[in-house]
Amino acid sequence: MAIASDEIARIVERYPPVPAVGTIGSHSAIDVADGAVAEGLASVVIAQTGRDATYARYFRTLWDAHGARRRGCVDEVWEYPKFADIAAPEAQERLRQRGVLFVPNRAFSSYVPLPAIESDFRVPIVGSRAMLRIEERSERENYYRLLETAGIPSPRPFPGPEAIDRLAIVKLPHARRRLERGFFTAASPEEYRAKSRALLARGTIAADDLAAARIEEYVLGPVFNFNFFFSPLGPRAEGLELLGVDERRESNLDGMVRLPAAQQLELSESDRIPEYTVVGHGTLTVRESILEEVFRIGEQFVDAARARYPPGILGPFCLQTCLDHDGHPTVFDVAARIGGGTNIHLALGHPYGNALYRGPMSTGRRIALEIRRAAAEGRLREIVS
Ligand SMILES: Nc1ncnc2c1ncn2[C@@H]1O[C@H](COP(=O)(O)OP(=O)(O)O)[C@@H](O)[C@H]1O
Ligand SMILES: [Mg+2]
Incomplete structure (x- = not known):
């Protein structure tokens, strides 16, 4: 049975006044850790043995003699043989003892079984626990359903x-x-x-x-992934923010499109079918006349999510779109959590986020700011599930 929101609220109300920020060491963990320390919070990264060096060595916080950060942003690395071990009762207890607010990323919802996240993981999640499942296309209640309810254009399905x-x-x-x-x-x-x-x-x-x-x-047009943030702490009209826009590099699709046509035709039959494995991201801005429509679909998504999965979106989410020939965004994928491309504005911020906050504002930092604001007002329960 899904964990009751009251139970999570009771847990978070026993948290220390300054909570820590934790996440799974993959995907967007550096952004989350960087944002946490930028806002004066401690960062905890859950690493899996054998793939921990990025966090445990290269981005690990090093302290000077006065206890100030000399380098890095990952304050604590908790290593486990498997990511999924974080759902074990002792690991959960350790997270609660440390006052960790958990930021769910795609590695979390991929490596920790969804039923365990929904029914056993008694650690406050900064975001919407119930919406992690909608990413699974095989589910009947998936994101296509939600987009349809929201009235957001998505690619036309073929029945067979x-x-x-x-x-x-x-x-x-x-x-x-x-x-x-x-x-x-x-x-x-x-x-x-x-x-x-x-x-x-x-x-x-x-x-x-x-x-x-x-x-x-197949929508013929460039991919724009819109990284939004929704805050339930202020008036609804101020809730939605666009922090940044990313695009992807996908192997070997991107290798292929960099070849002149004559060389593409020389590829062997099997090399001509591209793979869509994400290997990196770039940053984009969008033509200003398109922004209104982008905000409109963001608002529609927030409203539909609130109605279908109360309390709805809390914090970051990403609408992955192709812009069609007239510049209208068509949403082909949704992340009801931090997107995979937010490292594009890690530490620097993004033109849109910075324009809103008059200073560097990445997704990681925005999450930490939300936590600080909620903590200061005694409203942490409103930003977790
Ligand atoms: N309907 C579409 N039209 C054009 N390209 C698409 C469409 N759907 C997906 N893609 C391409 O495939 C990539 C991965 O698709 P996506 O739906 O995001 O898969 P996943 O859920 O595995 O992330 C996208 O980044 C985009 O390049
Ligand atoms: Mg996707």
Whole structure:
């Protein structure tokens, strides 16, 4: 059974006046840690043995003789054999004892089973616990449902491969690397059959995933990932902020588009199917006349989330869009938590966040600021679930 919000509220009310900020050591952890220390809070990163050096060594806080930070922003690294160990009762108790407010990222919701997060993880989460599940496309109550309710444009789905009559993208997990993608595109049922046969034979995709895959219209246009923040602490009209916009580098898709057409055609048949594995991010701004529509869909999302998953969005969220030929954003993916590309404004801030706050404002820092504000007013329970 899902943990009652009252229970989390009672836990957070016993927290020390200055809580610490914790997150899983992957994804956007450096942004979160950097933001925490920038706002005077301690940072705790949960690392997995064997993939801990980034946090435990290279971004680890080093202190000078007077106890001031000399370098780095990861104050404490708690190493476990597996990320999922953070959900064990003793680990949860350690988090509560340390007064850790937990920032959920995609590594958390991927490596810790969702039922454990929803029903067992009795640590205050800065964000919406109930909305982590909507990212799973296989769920009936997924983000497509929410976008539809919200009236936000998303790519038109095809009921099956036979209905493909224009460029479509087929979304399914990779057969072996389950957290990666086995996406492919097809413009006709014939192309769908040929490509899926090749990918099945190569072991990139599995037949049962293919049968359950989401097939949707491919939106021809640049990808803009809008990193928003919603605060429930002030008036509703001031709640929504746009902090920054990122785009992705995806291997080997980006390698391919950097080739002149003649060389692309020389690629072997198997190299011509791009992989959408995210390997990095870049920063963007958007034409100003498009911003109003961006804010409109942000507001619609916040309202729909509040109605369907009360109390709704708390803190950061990301709407991943393609801008179509007329510059209208079409939302193809949603993160109801910190997005994967916020390191673009890590420590520096982003033009939009900085314009709002008159100084460097990253997503990590905005989260920490929200915690400080809520703590100062005795309202921590309103920003956690
Ligand atoms: N409908 C679409 N039209 C065009 N490109 C798309 C579409 N959906 C996804 N993509 C591309 O595939 C990438 C990954 O898609 P996404 O839905 O975000 O998958 P995931 O849930 O695995 O993050 C995007 O960054 C974008 O480049
Ligand atoms: Mg995505």
